[in-house]
Amino acid sequence: MIQVYIHPPYERWNSISNRNLQNISHIKNLVTPIINDVKKYGDVALKNYTKKYDHVDIKHIQVTEEDFNKADMKISDHLKKSIETAYQNIKCFHQKQMHKENPIEVSKGVFCWRKIIPIEKIGFYIPGGSAPLFSTVLMLGIPGKLSGCKNIILCSPPNKNGEIHPAILYTAKYVGITQIYKVGGAQAIAAMAYGTKSIPSVYKIFGPGNSYVTISKQIVSQKGIVSIDIPAGPSEVVIMADDSANPEFVASDLLSQSEHDPESYILLVTPNNQFWIKKLKKELRKQFLNFDKKKDIIEESLKKSKIIVLSSLDECLNLVNQVAPEHLIINCKNSFYWSEKVINAGSVFLGNYSPVSAGDYASGTNHVLPTYGYAKSYSGLSMDSFVKKITFQKISKKGLKHLSKCINILSSEEGLFAHKKSINIRLKN
Amino acid sequence: MIQVYIHPPYERWNSISNRNLQNISHIKNLVTPIINDVKKYGDVALKNYTKKYDHVDIKHIQVTEEDFNKADMKISDHLKKSIETAYQNIKCFHQKQMHKENPIEVSKGVFCWRKIIPIEKIGFYIPGGSAPLFSTVLMLGIPGKLSGCKNIILCSPPNKNGEIHPAILYTAKYVGITQIYKVGGAQAIAAMAYGTKSIPSVYKIFGPGNSYVTISKQIVSQKGIVSIDIPAGPSEVVIMADDSANPEFVASDLLSQSEHDPESYILLVTPNNQFWIKKLKKELRKQFLNFDKKKDIIEESLKKSKIIVLSSLDECLNLVNQVAPEHLIINCKNSFYWSEKVINAGSVFLGNYSPVSAGDYASGTNHVLPTYGYAKSYSGLSMDSFVKKITFQKISKKGLKHLSKCINILSSEEGLFAHKKSINIRLKN
Numbered sequence: 101m102i103q104v105y106i107h108p109p110y111e112r113w114n115s116i117s118n119r120n121l122q123n124i125s126h127i128k129n130l131v132t133p134i135i136n137d138v139k140k141y142g143d144v145a146l147k148n149y150t151k152k153y154d155h156v157d158i159k160h161i162q163v164t165e166e167d168f169n170k171a172d173m174k175i176s177d178h179l180k181k182s183i184e185t186a187y188q189n190i191k192c193f194h195q196k197q198m199h200k201e202n203p204i205e206v207s208k209g210v211f212c213w214r215k216i217i218p219i220e221k222i223g224f225y226i227p228g229g230s231a232p233l234f235s236t237v238l239m240l241g242i243p244g245k246l247s248g249c250k251n252i253i254l255c256s257p258p259n260k261n262g263e264i265h266p267a268i269l270y271t272a273k274y275v276g277i278t279q280i281y282k283v284g285g286a287q288a289i290a291a292m293a294y295g296t297k298s299i300p301s302v303y304k305i306f307g308p309g310n311s312y313v314t315i316s317k318q319i320v321s322q323k324g325i326v327s328i329d330i331p332a333g334p335s336e337v338v339i340m341a342d343d344s345a346n347p348e349f350v351a352s353d354l355l356s357q358s359e360h361d362p363e364s365y366i367l368l369v370t371p372n373n374q375f376w377i378k379k380l381k382k383e384l385r386k387q388f389l390n391f392d393k394k395k396d397i398i399e400e401s402l403k404k405s406k407i408i409v410l411s412s413l414d415e416c417l418n419l420v421n422q423v424a425p426e427h428l429i430i431n432c433k434n435s436f437y438w439s440e441k442v443i444n445a446g447s448v449f450l451g452n453y454s455p456v457s458a459g460d461y462a463s464g465t466n467h468v469l470p471t472y473g474y475a476k477s478y479s480g481l482s483m484d485s486f487v488k489k490i491t492f493q494k495i496s497k498k499g500l501k502h503l504s505k506c507i508n509i510l511s512s513e514e515g516l517f518a519h520k521k522s523i524n525i526r527l528k529n
Numbered sequence: 530m531i532q533v534y535i536h537p538p539y540e541r542w543n544s545i546s547n548r549n550l551q552n553i554s555h556i557k558n559l560v561t562p563i564i565n566d567v568k569k570y571g572d573v574a575l576k577n578y579t580k581k582y583d584h585v586d587i588k589h590i591q592v593t594e595e596d597f598n599k600a601d602m603k604i605s606d607h608l609k610k611s612i613e614t615a616y617q618n619i620k621c622f623h624q625k626q627m628h629k630e631n632p633i634e635v636s637k638g639v640f641c642w643r644k645i646i647p648i649e650k651i652g653f654y655i656p657g658g659s660a661p662l663f664s665t666v667l668m669l670g671i672p673g674k675l676s677g678c679k680n681i682i683l684c685s686p687p688n689k690n691g692e693i694h695p696a697i698l699y700t701a702k703y704v705g706i707t708q709i710y711k712v713g714g715a716q717a718i719a720a721m722a723y724g725t726k727s728i729p730s731v732y733k734i735f736g737p738g739n740s741y742v743t744i745s746k747q748i749v750s751q752k753g754i755v756s757i758d759i760p761a762g763p764s765e766v767v768i769m770a771d772d773s774a775n776p777e778f779v780a781s782d783l784l785s786q787s788e789h790d791p792e793s794y795i796l797l798v799t800p801n802n803q804f805w806i807k808k809l810k811k812e813l814r815k816q817f818l819n820f821d822k823k824k825d826i827i828e829e830s831l832k833k834s835k836i837i838v839l840s841s842l843d844e845c846l847n848l849v850n851q852v853a854p855e856h857l858i859i860n861c862k863n864s865f866y867w868s869e870k871v872i873n874a875g876s877v878f879l880g881n882y883s884p885v886s887a888g889d890y891a892s893g894t895n896h897v898l899p900t901y902g903y904a905k906s907y908s909g910l911s912m913d914s915f916v917k918k919i920t921f922q923k924i925s926k927k928g929l930k931h932l933s934k935c936i937n938i939l940s941s942e943e944g945l946f947a948h949k950k951s952i953n954i955r956l957k958n
Binding site: 178179181182183185186189192193196197199201204206207210212214217219220231232233234235267303304318322325326327348349352353355356358359360387391393394398435436439442443444445446447448449450451452453454455456457458459460461462463464465466472473474475476477478479480482484487488489490491492493494495496497499500503505506507509510511513514515516517518519520521522523525526 | 607608610611612614615618621622625626628630633635636639641643646648649660661662663664696732733747751754755756777778781782784785787788789816820822823827864865868871872873874875876877878879880881882883884885886887888889890891892893894895901902903904905906907908909911913916917918919920921922923924925926928929932934935936938939940942943944945946947948949950951952954955
């Protein structure tokens with residue numbers, strides 16, 4: 101059920117560890133007319149597509165106070181308490197991420213500074229359906245609110261009764277988001293990009309979704325002035341394990357990743373011997389048989405998953421940095437030592453007791469992370485994602501005089517004489 | 530030569546201050562085959578396109594030690610000294626932008642932290658031609674080097690003699706970039722995205738360029754794992770002036786912006802009276818007549834530029850935040866007071882003695898800034914642009930036990946039972 105590669109030559113690492121490239125052109129063709137319709141017909145288009153894809157007639161697109169109250173009654177106290185715990189931890193980790201900077205006198209009379217300013221209008225997309233990702237509401241909403249964004253809206257598809265999952269509504273209200281709309285898919289993304297009568301347009305769209313949502317986000321980000329958080333793909337884990345790793349735990353981490361999506365990317369790299377691998381595979385089978393839910397998804401994604409046995413942890417780490425996984429578990433004796441060598445990954449989990457599930461829900465780190473190798477150049481979501489940093493400068497006449505020779509020479513060399521003039525005209529008296 | 534709108538009603542603000550939307554589909558059609566050719570044929574395609582567009586046969590794509598030496602000899606001591614001054618100021622402002630964060634014990638036994646890690650491989654594009662933007666080499670190279678990026682390459686188109694402008698070569702070497710390639714346009718962007726025999730592929734591409742370069746950057750960023758700095762468009766300035774602003778200085782700032790590009794976006798918003806406007810227009814004409822270079826470009830772009838007279842500085846600032854200009858000059862008595870109200874802009878210049886030229890070259894701030902309204906959600910280039918921030922966590926068995934109830938309840942509610950299992954299997958003994 102999992103493929104094993106023993107000591108493949110370096111030249112083959114890339115092809116073995118490669119991700120499946122999704123063919124997106126048919127999805128592009130499918131979502132483009134939806135986006136155009138929403139731009140043109142607004143709410144009417146939203147209602148039509150909601151009928152078509154979510155099979156429900158929506159009268160009021162916006163969630164009402166009554167909807168919130170109903171949701172509140174459906175949420176158990178246990179669940180409320182757990183949401184609060186996760187909230188506190190995520191808040192604790194994120195609130196230390198903003199660093200105020202003081203003005204700098206770069207040279208005499210030349211003051212420069214950066215100011216952190218929250219993005220004015222942002223929109224969240226939260227998938228609905230079988231797995232209502234209210235944990236993502238926490239991951240987007242907490243840093244969004246902490247950073248001071250004033251206008252936050254949220255779209256999520258309704259079920260057949262025209263309702264958004266109560267845990268999504270409860271969590272949204274808990275973090276302070278009350279402008280919520282019952283719209284999903286490409287139509288929701290288009291609405292947040294262009295605005296409709298009911299749904300205001302935003303400057304940045306956040307949140308995960310299936311490939312229709314992801315590609316719609318890409319399309320609107322290329323067309324207008326809306327930007328998006330991270331290019332998202334199927335979830336990924338790479339586990340780097342030595343013989344200190346408990347095969348039972350490692351198997352549970354592989355399975356945990358596999359239930360997300362048949363397209364999940366799952367890779368174990370290890371210098372361990374055949375005996376350990378055998379134990380792991382046995383454990384994997386055993387745990388798999390114990391599941392009674394999502395078995396099809398798990399089986400499908402485990403089939404594509406791989407174990408690559410290499411000759412040392414150094415080699416394993418080399419491969420890890422080439423793959424640049426969304427999640428990396430370093431289940432090794434000296435996990436901290438190895439973690440210091442990681443240069444490409446979204447989020448890293450150290451040791452036998454740091455499963456990805458902890459970061460998915462409650463340890464405090466953000467679970468919106470770069471996939472598909474984007475960890476080579478992108479960070480996961482953080483407070484940075486919700487703000488802009490604007491630079492300011494105030495220069496005195498003396499300060500400008502001091503800079504003027506330098507600017508004169510550089511601008512002349514670049515052939516920009518009006519630039520030079522704008523300096524000298526200020527200093528002629 | 531500049532259009533004046535006196536007290537237009539609010540409903541018209543948007544249409545008056547709108548940017549011209551470029552039609553990019555023909556450019557897309559033009560650059561796509563170039564990109565595909567470079568991906569397929571590598572260096573051969575690079576050489577062919579260099580012959581076609583730069584009219585020169587390039588034997589060695591990479592700049593040699595000899596090329597650097599030749600360039601060094603062509604640069605005057607004055608210019609070298611000015612590059613050094615700018616270098617020091619830009620370094621001074623950027624090096625304070627990285628903030629190390631300590632690990633946080635989110636709850637007992639749950640340690641989380643973020644680490645700043647430079648992007649491993651980056652590529653710069655520097656336009657050549659009539660305006661060799663060696664100042665941009667400083668703006669990209671200084672934060673790139675400071676942030677610790679190990680592999681930095683630079684592409685710039687050769688002139689008809691097969692040479693890159695000596696100031697670009699000199700500045701690149703000065704900041705520590707020595708892997709330089711004589712390639713421009715779409716072909717350079719494709720080479721950095723896909724790699725050729727001569728040019729290694731990179732993870733992120735930076736730098737300005739004409740619309741061919743900009744659209745090529747967008748195309749490759751959608752196709753592979755390469756990312757790009759900022760979507761770039763023609764340069765922009767909005768000037769907000771009250772009657773303390775010297776019309777002579779304001780005119781020089783308008784002209785300074787206009788020489789960049791016939792498509793430059795230039796707007797003056799002011800509550801000033803007709804008398805001041807008249808003085809400004811007179812000054813603009815006078816200064817324009819004094820130029821002997823780039824007159825066509827200046828005239829073309831001034832024709833499209835606008836003055837909007839509004840009833841108060843509050844109204845002006847409202848419009849500024851709607852436009853979200855790349856550069857904003859606040860040439861007002863209480864410039865600091867007004868600057869505190871800015872929420873959408875790339876870089877802000879305060880008072881009578883802070884022209885944009887200062888920030889373009891030497892005050893220390895970065896001149897690579899978001900245009901086309903992207904300042905609503907994007908920041909200009911900074912140290913942040915050259916790094917990723919990876920999150921790490923190390924949890925003890927006790928720490929995980931403490932989180933387990935919360936994770937169990939949340940993951941069950943999301944229907945992710947293997948996630949729950951990965952926690953409980955670790956705690957069963």
